[in-house]
Amino acid sequence: MKECVIIDGVRSPNVRAHAEKGWLRNVRPDEILTKVYEALFARNPKVKPEDVEAVFCGTANQAGMQNDIARLGWLAGGFPESVATNGICQQCPSGMAATEHAARAIMCGEGDIYIAAGVEDMQHVPMAFAIDFPPRLLNRYNIADIPMGSTAEKVAEMYKIDRKDMDLMAYWSNKKAVEARDSGKFKKEIVPIEGEKEDGTKFMVDVDQWIRGDVSLEKMATLQSPFKPGGVVTAATSSPLTTGAAALLLMSRDKADALGLSYHLKYAGGAMAGNDPTVMGAGPIFAVKKLLERKGLTSKDIGVWELNEAFASQALAVLRTLGVAQNAPFENVNVWGGALALGHPLGESGCRVIVTLNNVMKTDFKDAKYGVATLCGGFGNANASLWEKVK
Numbered sequence: 001m002k003e004c005v006i007i008d009g010v011r012s013p014n015v016r017a018h019a020e021k022g023w024l025r026n027v028r029p030d031e032i033l034t035k036v037y038e039a040l041f042a043r044n045p046k047v048k049p050e051d052v053e054a055v056f057c058g059t060a061n062q063a064g065m066q067n068d069i070a071r072l073g074w075l076a077g078g079f080p081e082s083v084a085t086n087g088i089c090q091q092c093p094s095g096m097a098a099t100e101h102a103a104r105a106i107m108c109g110e111g112d113i114y115i116a117a118g119v120e121d122m123q124h125v126p127m128a129f130a131i132d133f134p135p136r137l138l139n140r141y142n143i144a145d146i147p148m149g150s151t152a153e154k155v156a157e158m159y160k161i162d163r164k165d166m167d168l169m170a171y172w173s174n175k176k177a178v179e180a181r182d183s184g185k186f187k188k189e190i191v192p193i194e195g196e197k198e199d200g201t202k203f204m205v206d207v208d209q210w211i212r213g214d215v216s217l218e219k220m221a222t223l224q225s226p227f228k229p230g231g232v233v234t235a236a237t238s239s240p241l242t243t244g245a246a247a248l249l250l251m252s253r254d255k256a257d258a259l260g261l262s263y264h265l266k267y268a269g270g271a272m273a274g275n276d277p278t279v280m281g282a283g284p285i286f287a288v289k290k291l292l293e294r295k296g297l298t299s300k301d302i303g304v305w306e307l308n309e310a311f312a313s314q315a316l317a318v319l320r321t322l323g324v325a326q327n328a329p330f331e332n333v334n335v336w337g338g339a340l341a342l343g344h345p346l347g348e349s350g351c352r353v354i355v356t357l358n359n360v361m362k363t364d365f366k367d368a369k370y371g372v373a374t375l376c377g378g379f380g381n382a383n384a385s386l387w388e389k390v391k
């Protein structure tokens with residue numbers, strides 16, 4: 001089998017999905033995606049769009065402006081018709097599934113150069129937009145247990161996650177994101193895009209909008225659960241509604257060497273796991289276990305983790321059950337902050353966590369041999385992928 005390496009990864013700023021306050025509120029998701037693709041080609045002039053074998057693009061909600069955004073977005077961006085595209089839907093892990101599809105195609109020798117992307121605009125295409133649940137699904141599950149916030153409450157109860165520990169996780173997620181932003185770490189991956197401030201003033205958006213510099217445990221302690229009377233999951237311990245896109249340039253190692261391109265991570269395998277949709281946040285426990293067992297590794301062998309923080313309850317349940325960590329701040333988990341601070345544009349995040357993992361392993365964790373990126377997914381579909389330092 002061939003080896004698949006990461007040549008580069010970029011992303012848009014993650015912005016509020018809000019019709020009046022979102023900094024990219026008047027930019028369509030296909031346009032955000034196009035900016036990200038353009039940046040990838042501008043940063044890698046040895047690769048032309050027509051050299052790409054295919055594009056895999058993950059989106060959780062493929063409706064409205066996101067209907068076949070993989071194809072329509074590529075064509076609208078002016079990219080070559082000859083390049084095939086494939087829209088991938090696996091709810092939140094969609095961008096990771098897209099990356100794995102591309103990596104596996106490279107390893108199988110089907111092509112040498114692929115783009116793997118993820119995009120979600122939760123303002124123009126809100127969660128559950130146009131969804132029509134199969135009636136028989138509702139015979140099987142209680143409809144009240146299906147919404148994501150309800151699943152987070154159930155996970156907190158099932159895994160006995162304390163409210164204070166969740167608040168602490170949200171606090172540190174923001175602190176780390178502030179530190180990463182202010183020290184310029186995200187400049188390696190964020191593509192600036194013109195947007196507008198809340199008052200309508202135009203500006204180049206080059207930072208994530210949700211990160212809270214003024215985060216306080218005292219304020220967090222006052223928040224009530226919007227999901228359940230007397231519940232423990234709050235706005236602070238939930239990933240906020242967000243818009244964003246990310247993309248990776250993946251290549252066979254042979255081709256990268258032939259083009260004289262540098263790389264430092266290769267795809268070392270992935271695993272998906274299904275679980276009870278009413279506790280979907282626990283899914284990475286099963287996906288990561290499967291992945292590590294297959295590779296003959298344990299969680300101690302993993303130098304860096306990027307675990308999408310859909311909710312603090314599920315993230316803590318995963319980290320504790322896998323024996324990775326107990327409480328924030330974590331040394332080697334979400335080193336530059338997680339989705340509680342950065343936001344979680346559903347189909348984007350699976351690709352975004354790999355973009356960030358690549359950068360963290362290139363800079364702050366140069367000696368780590370392995371990194372794992374993982375996400376839970378709506379309706380009980382988790383994914384995990386393993387990335388290995390190339391010698």
Ligand SMILES: CC(C)(COP(=O)(O)OP(=O)(O)OC[C@H]1O[C@@H](n2cnc3c(N)ncnc32)[C@H](O)[C@@H]1OP(=O)(O)O)[C@@H](O)C(=O)NCCC(=O)NCCS
Nearest residue numbers: 148149170215216219220226234235236238239240241310
């Ligand atoms: C939880 C949720 C409903 C909150 O939405 P919202 O009420 O519009 O959130 P807001 O940003 O207005 O925050 C509500 C309050 O909490 C406060 N808050 C939020 N995060 C905070 C933090 N980290 N620290 C302190 N306060 C915080 C806000 O300041 C606001 O307070 P205010 O009313 O005094 O201004 C929404 O973010 C959500 O649905 N998230 C989950 C999305 C999801 O399911 N994704 C898929 C995951 S699988």
